[in-house]
Each structure stands twice: as structure tokens, then as C-alpha cells.
Amino acid sequence: MIFEPPSKEVYIGQEDFFQIRLIDRIGVKDIELLPAEWPNAEVFMLNKSSGQAVFEGVSYNINTLYFSLVPKSVGKMSFPSFCLIVSAPTLVSDRDLPNSVKVVSKGKLKACSPPFSLVVKSLPSYSRPLFAASEVKLFDGIVPKVSSVQEGTPVKRSVLLAAKGTLPAFLPDFQIGEIKNSRIYNGKTERSLPSSETGMSAALRQTVVFVPRQAGELILPEIKVPWLNTRTGQIETAIVPAYKLTVLPAPQTKAEEKEAPISPVQKDIRPSGLKLERLFSAVAFIFALLCLVSLRFLKRHLKQKKLIKAVEDACLKNDFEQITPAVLKWASAAFPDRFFHNLSDVRRLFQGRCDDFVKCLEEFEMFLYGTGRFAKHIPFAAESLSRDFSEAFLKAVQVKFEKKTKQTAKLPGLYPDGNG
Template identity: 25%
Template sequence: MVRSIKQLTGFILLSVSTLFGTLCATPAYAQVTTIEASVDKNPVIVDESFVLTVTFNDDVDSSAFQPQQLLSDFIVGRTSVSRQTSIVNGDLSKLTRFTTVLIARQQGDYTIPAIMMDGAQSQPITVEVLPAGSDTSSRSDKIAFIESTLDSQSVFLQQPFTYIVRLYLAADLNKGNLMPPKMEHADIRQIGSDEESTKMLNGRRYKVYQRTYQITPNKSGEFDIEGARFDGEVYAEGQRSIFSSFSNTQPVSTIGKTVSVQVKPVPANWQGHWLPSELVTISQSLTPEKSSIDVGEPITLSYQLTAVGVKPEQLPAIQPQFPDSVRVYPDNEKTDQFVRNGVTIAQKTMSYAVVPNEPGSLQLPALEIPWFNTKRGQRDITRTDAVNLTVNGVVNELNDTDSQAEPEPKTETPAKDDQAGSAQNQKDTLTESAGQRVISVLAALLGISLLGNLAWFWRRKKRQPTEVPNRRSAEKPLTDNQQWRNFQKACADNHARKADEFLRKWAQQRFNKRLVALGDLARWVAQGNSVDENLQQQLNTLQQSLFSATKPKWTDGKTLYQSLRKALDKQPKPRRNDLPSLY
């Protein structure tokens, strides 16, 4: 008995070893004599997937069957390859099976051609494709299908609309990929996260995967939206192997229906920034919250613009009009996007540091943002209230005397004069009478010298009557040049406040208008051309160092000067020398 068990065990081990070696062995040559092709359903419905199975009676390479080259009348989905080896009564047999998912987009009769290899070939298959409204479309043998819905089929240009995809699967998902819909001249992006649920249809339980897309058309007209498409693998009904690599799976593909959408153009009478939305609001806040401030005291005015169903890049710029009695520094701009209850919301926040220069009543005017109400189909305006403040103190102006001249280098002359004065005082203390005699003699000599000099100058003036007026005219300074030199020195010293003051005075004299917001200088210098981004950034850095909440130390004086000088060099050369040479 024991010997019989040992013999049986040895036979089983030998058989398993032989089978395993056979499975792992790679044949040097595949001799195919039979090829079979079949479909899992016929007829089929438009946009409904069906499975084509092609079986070779030998172990063939995975590239032996190329469905994309043979089946041009169908959408070709995922193709999987499986191999089987068996030994029956000592005879070894091998099979290679290709499984491909196909989708027909148009009704009619289509032929799957014969598959050929090594002289063997399959029989061609005629597939009948029925329209989507056929009775068989309600049958319960569907493994996967897609439903899609639009929240609106008529929108305005750049008005986003929602496209919802629901994928129904009647089998457990192994792996897969859900591809987004396609539409010409439109931006398509997923919003939110996927949702999962279950649903009973025609007596069969389906697992439903829902995904939401936002589509923003960039061109008016009528467009088709090609439905979302799913390619994947599901576990087939029946037993599964305990080894995951041998799980019994089958490929599956499905595609959503094509739908049309009408994109209407911007109304002909529309003016300003185009912002189509269901709801747009704007709010403002003042920090610190008080009605009375002092001259030179900065306050922060913040705006928050919110729009429903749009992208952040569609929001207009927030540019309130400030009076000339204040200086304005854009402090911070931030955009954001989030989803609430399946609706996208875009938001932009903009802050300004406002510094009053004059006492009295100050009114920061209301801000208005026009937008197009897509629900009512008309123009709307969202606005803020005006801000009224009382400014205390005196006028805050620059000292023109200080701004017109640079500090002169120190010399030793005052010290010498003090020493001379001290020596003279010592002499006076020694003897009063001697001092008086010396003074009298010096006064007499000075008078004689003065008379001689006057006579010499009078004779020289008669010879060259026009020389002095010309010299005086040449020595007359140019105010804008001097302001530029002062700005240059402030940049070299990294003195943020002086650089701001002298730059404003120079800009006002050069462009003959008041510079309220420092960032406007980049647009003035551009003169209708593209704004220098580097100059704009340096101006913003200077503003932040003066009035932002953190007030970082300003160390980019040289960079700001060079950026401005470079931008000015791009302008047409003026008739006179407006700027001095570089240091």
C-alpha cells in the first residue's frame, strides 16, 4: 500500500513537471492549420460593443492578429491575448485566442473579413447593425454601456456647460480607462471627483461610475460632441482562478452617443469684457475699518470677485479708479476655483494699499463690473459702494529743494575757516590796537584790489558782450534730468521710499500726468506695445516693500533702474537728451 502511494505520488510529480515544462517552453515554429472567428452577438445596436474572438490552433505571436488593419468599419477597442496548452491521451495541443471589442457607429450590414495565416483562414462574418431605437436595445445582456447628459444644448460663446458621463458595468471591473468627450474649438476639463453607485435595469444589477466634465466653447456655431469612451477588462462570469495572473477576464468597450450643441456668438451691442455667467458678485473690505485716517497713513482696500460656472482666467481685471489725491500700490492678486454641489465657482481677490496725500474729505469711488446674465439673456452689473473717509493732517509733498540737488561732497574748507577765525580771535585778544591797524590796512588793500578788478571786468565785457549770457544759459539745469539722477542714486542705495518719490516726480514731468498707481508706469513706457514683464515685476516688488503686510527689505534697486532704462531705450529717441548717461 505504501509502495503504491509512493508510485502514484511520483507519477503525479512527473506529470506536473512535464506539463509545467511544456507550458514554459517556446516553440521554434508555429504550424497553424485552423483559424476560427466568432462574435458574441448578432445583430448589434449602433454604439453598442460586441466581442470578436479569433482562435488559432497553435502558439502564435501576439502580433499575428492586427484588428486595426482589418476592421476599418468599426471602432476597435482593447484586444487581449490568452494561450492554452493541454495533453489528452499523450497528444499535445495548443491554442492562442485573441479577443477584441468592436463598436459600430452607423447602421447597416458589415463584413468581418477572413483571418489568414500559414494558408489557413477563418470564415468571414456578416454583422447586422441596427439603429439605436431598436427593440433589442432594451435586452438585459449588455455588460457595459454609457449614458451622457448635457445641462444645456444652447449656450453663448465662452459659456461653460456641464457634460455628465455615467458608465454602467454589469460585471466586476478589473482595469479600464474612461476617455473624455471630444469637441472642436472647446476646452474640456474634469471637475470634481468620480462618484460610484448601483442601479437595477431590466432585472440586472449594474455598478454606475459617474464623471463630470466642463466644456467651454471658444467659437460660435453648431458643433458635435463625440461621446466619452471606455476601454477596459471585466471579470467573466463563472469561477476565477486563485492565481491573479490567470484570472478569467474579458475585454469590454463602449462609447457614448454623439450629441449636438448650439454656440451663440457675443451680442452685437456688447461692450467691455465678455463674462457670461449665471451669477456674478463683488465685495469689498477696508483694513483697518475706520472712517478717519491721517495723511500718509496707508489703508488696504480689498475686492473679491466671484462668478458661477466660469474659469478663473475668464474673470476681468479689477481696476478701480482712484482720485489724484492718493498714492496707490497694488498689493496682492489671487485667483481660485472650487466646486460646490457639482457647480464650478471662480474667484479673484485683489488688494490695494492706498496712501492719502491731502487732508479733507476723501471718496474712493464705487467699482462696477458688467457681466452677461445667461439665465435672463441680458446685461447685468455688479457693483460696490463708494468709501468715504476723513483725512487729517497737512499736505504731504516732497521738498523740491532737496529733490533738485544731490548732496555735495564734504571738503575741509569749513575747518580751515574755523581755524582762521580762531587765530584771528587770538590776535584780537593779544592787542586791540594792533588788530585795528591790521584791519585798516587790509581794508585799504581790499578796496584798491576791488577797484582794479572792476575796471578789468568792465574792459573785458566791452570786448565780449555775449559771452556771459551764453554761459548762464548753458548752466541752466533740466528738472527731469535731476529727478532721474536722484532716482538713480536712491536705487544705488536701495532706499525704497526715496526711489518711489523721485520716480513719481520724474514720471509726472516726463509724461505730463500724475502717476497714481506705480504699476501704471510700465504701460506708459510701453506706449501701446507689449508691457515689459520684468519692469512690471520690479515695480511690484518696490510697492510691496513699502506697503505690503510683510514689508520685505528692498534690495533690487539696481535691477529696477536697469529694467526701466532698458524699457526706455526701446522707445523712439527724443529730440533732446531727456536722460543722463548711465553710471
């Protein structure tokens, strides 16, 4: 076995590579990677290749396994041996093998690499959040792609950030400030990890809708995303230029409203008994209204308790497929005036209000955005994550929010086909 370790120093979130080569003359096959626990790092097997080579007139079989590693925390990291199980002829014994390879059962060999370590560095200080990558591209699409729109016409802008050599969790959300004379609706934010045999390829897609409120100009702002180029060590900036549209006045509609004649004030000459009857009717109406409000409040309270318990049950069962929809259902019910398309929306809501919950959401997103290939082999890490998530979630439930004095109207039919 020949082991080629990763670099000795990398940045947090930076992808690095290592490989294992098995060289033999006995014809090993059915190579399998033994499960192992790699804390604070994502490790993926990218692909493998096989071939032959001749050394000193002797033909050897060469099987090479290629791996990718992305550290998720800063500091020194130590990794245990990477072990493989291979099938081999049954007549092979330990005395025929090197020290790194042992016979574990009939026809099965275990080959282990030496342990290794690396140092994970923090990203340089910068005015805006950085992430490490080997290549970054930034695109945008605007619908409708025209030079002018009428007042009140929604303009949808989708921005795609594609980065090689990192995980989706490290890609920052796009920062879009207020725009004069325009309403802004944050749409979907989607993170993905497209499969690749050459390395990580993370993607972040975010949609924003702009609605001009008066005639004039609508300028979709320039978007800048700074990043650290791991090939050159330099900080670079990916840019999407600003886009200007002319806003035309909305068409005027002529509607004549007829004023109802104002009747003169007449003196109330109804008997006092009729007034008393109306007083009792008003009291009964108010009482019924209070009962209705109380019933509605009780139903909402019971629904909230049910949704909170659903999140707790999912965490207790380590059911990661149910935790996300359970949290989104709770957030949508608790904050009906907000949109929650994914956990990033929930995290932004609690930013600065419940740091424990925000941290757990970030760790949970990192866990979900991996391919999950090795997640089943780390049950203890999963159990710890779900336990911490449950505790932080219960803290977040107790956070009090100030009620908004005015709610922003939703745009009907903004996403009729369900796509951002």
C-alpha cells in the same frame, strides 16, 4: 452606455454639463477616461457615482460620470467621442456587448459615446466687458477700516469677485480711475479656480492702495461689475459701494534751519598753472564717469539678452512652469519703474502696443488657469502655444516705450508679509 450631451447653444466662457452612464450586469470596475484633444474648450471630469437599479426584475449596476465643459471661442464646435476603458470579467466577448462597447484586450472593454456638437454664441453688446456666469458675488475689505486717517496714511482695499459657472480667465479686471488728491498703487491681482465637485467656481482678487496727499475727504470709488446671468439670460451688475474717509492734516514738525553766512565773493588770484591742473582733473573725472556709464549700460544690455534667452529657452522646451517667472523677470528688468506681480500686469502694459503678445498672454493665462488635468494629453496644442508665445514675445521686446519724466515713489513696507 447612456450619453446625456450638453446644451446645443451656450455663450463663450459659459459652463455647461454632460454625463455618461454605464449600465451593466457583469460588474465592471476601474473606469478610466481615455485622453483626447478638445480644441478651444476646457473639459473637466467633476466626479462620479455608482449605484444599483432594478429593471423588469433584473438588477443592474449603474456608474455615472459627470463632466463640465467651458468653450473659449465663438462658433460651432464639434467634439469627438468620449471613450472609457473599464475592467470586466475575461469571459466577456463582443457578441455579448452593445455596439458602443468593444473588447480591446483580455479583461478590458472600451465604451465610447457618440460625437456631439454645440454652437457658442458671443456675449451681448454692452458698455463694459461682460462675462457669463450662473452666480456672482462681489466683496471688499478695507484696512484700516476707520472713519478717518491722517494725510499720507496708506489705505488698502482688497476686492474679491467670485463667480460660478466660468473660468478665471474670463473675469475682468476692476476699473479704478484717478482720484483727486490721492496717489493710487495697484497691488496684486490673483486669479484662482477652487476645486469643486458641482461645477466651476472662479475667483479674482485685486488689491489697490490709496494714499491721500492732503487733508479733506478720501472717497474709495464704487465698483461695478456687469455680468450675464446664464440662468435668467439677463444682464446684472454686482456692486461694491463707495467708502468715504476723513483725511486729517499730518502732524507738523518744528525744525529750525540755521542759514549759513554768505561769504563775500573773492577774486580768484590762483596762478594759471593751478587752473590748468584743475581743468585736467575735471576732464579725467568726466572721462571716468563716461566709462562707468558705458559699463553700466553694457551690463544692463547683457542682462537683458540673458533674460530674453531664458524666455526663449523655456518656450523651446514647452516648460510652462518656467515661462511665467522668466517673463516676469524680463519685464521687471526692462521696466524697473513698474510692478509686475503676474502676467496680467504685463498684458496691461502692452495693451494697444503689441496685439500679438497681448493675445498670446491671454491664451497662455487661460491654459494656466485650468486645473491642468488634461493639459498633459494635448502636447501638440502646448507646443503650438509655446511657439506662438515665443514669436510674439520677440515682437514685444522690440516695442519702444517713452520714458517717464517722473517716477512714482514706492511705498516701503506696503506688503511686509508678502500678502496682498
